[in-house]
Amino acid sequence: MKTRLRRSNRPVTAPLVGLLLGAVVASVTVACGGSTSKQPAKTVIQDTGSDTMVNLAQAWAEAYAKVAPQVSVEVSGGGSGTGIAALENGTVDIANASRQVEPQEAAAAKKNTGKEPREFMVGYDALAVYVSKSNPMEEISLAQLATIYAEGEKVTKWSELGVKMPDGADEIILVSRQSNSGTYAYFREAVLGKGRDFKLGSRDMQGSKDVVELVSKTPGAIGYSGMGYAIPEVKQLRVASKAGETAYAPTVENTLNHTYPIARPLFMYTLGEPTGAVKTYLDWVHSDVGQDIVRASGYVPLPKPGAGQ
Amino acid sequence: MQTRRRWEILVEAAIESLIRLCGVSAILFVFGIFFFVFREGAGFLFSGFNAREFFTSPEWYPTSQSHVRYGVLALIAGTASVTALAMAIAVPFGVGAAIFVSEFCGPRWKEALKITIELLAAIPSVVWGFIGLTVMNPLIMWGFGVPIGLTVLNGGVVLALMSVPIIVSIGEDAIRAVPDSYREAALALGVTRWQLVYRVLLPAAKNGLLAAVLLGVGRAAGETMAVLMATGHAVKIPTSVMDSVRTLTATIAAELGEAPVHSEHYQVLFIIGILLFSITFVVNLTADLVVRGIKRR
Numbered sequence: 001m002k003t004r005l006r007r008s009n010r011p012v013t014a015p016l017v018g019l020l021l022g023a024v025v026a027s028v029t030v031a032c033g034g035s036t037s038k039q040p041a042k043t044v045i046q047d048t049g050s051d052t053m054v055n056l057a058q059a060w061a062e063a064y065a066k067v068a069p070q071v072s073v074e075v076s077g078g079g080s081g082t083g084i085a086a087l088e089n090g091t092v093d094i095a096n097a098s099r100q101v102e103p104q105e106a107a108a109a110k111k112n113t114g115k116e117p118r119e120f121m122v123g124y125d126a127l128a129v130y131v132s133k134s135n136p137m138e139e140i141s142l143a144q145l146a147t148i149y150a151e152g153e154k155v156t157k158w159s160e161l162g163v164k165m166p167d168g169a170d171e172i173i174l175v176s177r178q179s180n181s182g183t184y185a186y187f188r189e190a191v192l193g194k195g196r197d198f199k200l201g202s203r204d205m206q207g208s209k210d211v212v213e214l215v216s217k218t219p220g221a222i223g224y225s226g227m228g229y230a231i232p233e234v235k236q237l238r239v240a241s242k243a244g245e246t247a248y249a250p251t252v253e254n255t256l257n258h259t260y261p262i263a264r265p266l267f268m269y270t271l272g273e274p275t276g277a278v279k280t281y282l283d284w285v286h287s288d289v290g291q292d293i294v295r296a297s298g299y300v301p302l303p304k305p306g307a308g309q
Numbered sequence: 310m311q312t313r314r315r316w317e318i319l320v321e322a323a324i325e326s327l328i329r330l331c332g333v334s335a336i337l338f339v340f341g342i343f344f345f346v347f348r349e350g351a352g353f354l355f356s357g358f359n360a361r362e363f364f365t366s367p368e369w370y371p372t373s374q375s376h377v378r379y380g381v382l383a384l385i386a387g388t389a390s391v392t393a394l395a396m397a398i399a400v401p402f403g404v405g406a407a408i409f410v411s412e413f414c415g416p417r418w419k420e421a422l423k424i425t426i427e428l429l430a431a432i433p434s435v436v437w438g439f440i441g442l443t444v445m446n447p448l449i450m451w452g453f454g455v456p457i458g459l460t461v462l463n464g465g466v467v468l469a470l471m472s473v474p475i476i477v478s479i480g481e482d483a484i485r486a487v488p489d490s491y492r493e494a495a496l497a498l499g500v501t502r503w504q505l506v507y508r509v510l511l512p513a514a515k516n517g518l519l520a521a522v523l524l525g526v527g528r529a530a531g532e533t534m535a536v537l538m539a540t541g542h543a544v545k546i547p548t549s550v551m552d553s554v555r556t557l558t559a560t561i562a563a564e565l566g567e568a569p570v571h572s573e574h575y576q577v578l579f580i581i582g583i584l585l586f587s588i589t590f591v592v593n594l595t596a597d598l599v600v601r602g603i604k605r606r
Contacts, residue, residue, distance in 0.1 A: 180564060
């Protein structure tokens, strides 16, 4: 009687505990076992930052993977501000930026990592002003752009600029970028002027492509983005530096001969002088092959120096 | 009498303490998170932080070169408006669906309906944001004739669709938990089915339904990716449902990556985190007190 009771009352804990112990031992073995990979270690270059440059950086990375298969370049966007912040913390090898590093950012990098950011110009980008295809406007001046975008300016309708929009889409829909964007910072400095801020209430998109997409879907919208992001459904406005002067279109030629007023250089920053795989990559980016990719991606390559490269 | 072996006693004690640890750890994690968030933002909070500007100014310029301003009034208005609209849409739909599934539905349809509604909950929030951006945007522009479709309405509808499964699941459980004796008694008195629901079941399931609604509010207020993409991300106090807004959560998500660690901007973003934490805490506390008030009556 007693034996039978004991057997039926035997707790379930015995097999349960055994199972738990087995699971613990198995997971510890797997975690500490380590992999015995027979592949040679790949050099990884972390390349983060400007969203304007992300397509270009990806095109470079993919082409470079064919040139140097033992090096893997990992590209991500996030905005110039994000890339530079990562450089300040020392977590990336190369930071892409569509604006220059500010003095306080360089000081922060020196404080955190002991090295100063080293600047490399890798191309140019013309900042294009996009409007919907149904918008009758063809050109705009920097002053007009400032009256639309700057804080304290009261222009909110297309009719105030003398533009008659079809279908009564009179309200100007401002499309901008978020504050971590180098494009945002460059536009603020070049168009709004030093010391001025953007008007509140603009739709702040995350990436260069998002700006153009929103403008293409919204008849009353105006937005700014890299020239390489143009799609057939939007129109690029010609920009004049002063009202009444000739307005130029955002093209490669107009950028190189400095007639287009809002063109900016594109940079890659490293901490201190680059060495090893990073240096080889940067040299390749500056070579003819790298600069051909710049042109193919819709940006402006560095002008070739006169004699001998 | 059966004696216990020693190892059984030890194992029993070990498992009990493990379970107790799991229970206590929930409290520990909550306090730990609050402490971590508070510590990151505390530096700026106690030196140079202008609380009046923070809460009453709609101007959010954290990266200005000339005049840095940290005013979150527009962001609070954004979160409040989108959450309020989402709840205004989700609560009638959710509670109605819960009543339908538990009371009026045939048994075959019940399972299918529950599974489909739970499928709605399984959709990732970034996919909802994408739907808001590409599907609802042109729909709203076409349907209402407005210049842009990334608005409070868009965000509210998307959030409502995300909160409905939570409200339905928990609400349906609450209604089903009402004892059958209530139903039988009411039917014996000759009520119609709708009178049964409205007069007997809903008052009896009040606590559970309130809990369901509050969980829905929590989901809506804390949602980040969907509102980042669907509301237009504009710093503006909305004057109609056709205005673009920005929420507190989307601001943190968009700007934390670029704010240099321990800078003022970084700390202000953590202070916004503390604000969000406090809002959810107050909502839950109010709910708990209301539920207790209902119980006492």
